[in-house]
Amino acid sequence: MDHQTVVEIHELHARLCKAIADPKRLLIISELRDGPMSVGQLAEALQISQSNCSQHLAILRDRGILESTRMGAHVEYALRSDKVLAAIDLLREFMAEELDSQGRMGAIAGRSSA
Numbered sequence: 001m002d003h004q005t006v007v008e009i010h011e012l013h014a015r016l017c018k019a020i021a022d023p024k025r026l027l028i029i030s031e032l033r034d035g036p037m038s039v040g041q042l043a044e045a046l047q048i049s050q051s052n053c054s055q056h057l058a059i060l061r062d063r064g065i066l067e068s069t070r071m072g073a074h075v076e077y078a079l080r081s082d083k084v085l086a087a088i089d090l091l092r093e094f095m096a097e098e099l100d101s102q103g104r105m106g107a108i109a110g111r112s113s114a
Contacts, residue, residue: 038075067079
C-alpha cells in the first residue's frame with residue numbers, strides 16, 4: 001500500500017472514531033441494532049429533542065455509519081453495516097476486562113495495605 005493510501009485510511013479511521021466518541025451517538029447506534037427507526041422514534045427512545053437527535057444522525061450518516069431511506073412522510077435510519085456494532089462490542093469487551101482488572105488490582109492493593 002502506498003503512503004498516501006495509508007494516510008487516507010488513518011484519516012478515515014480517525015473520523016469514524018470521532019463520530020462514535022459521543023455517548024448519544026453510541027446510544028443511537030445501539031437503538032438501531034434491532035432495525036431501522038425514524039428520528040422521532042429515536043428521540044423518544046433516548047429522551048432527547050428531535051433536533052438534537054437529527055444533528056447526531058447527520059454526523060453518523062456523513063461518516064458512513066448510517067443510511068437513510070424516505071418512508072412516506074418520514075425518514076428511517078439504519079446501520080450500513082453490522083461491522084460497526086462488532087467494533088463497538090469489541091471495545092466494550094475490552095473496557096469491561098479493563099475495569100474488572102482494575103477492580104481486582106484495587107482489592108489486592110487494599111488487602112496488602114491492611
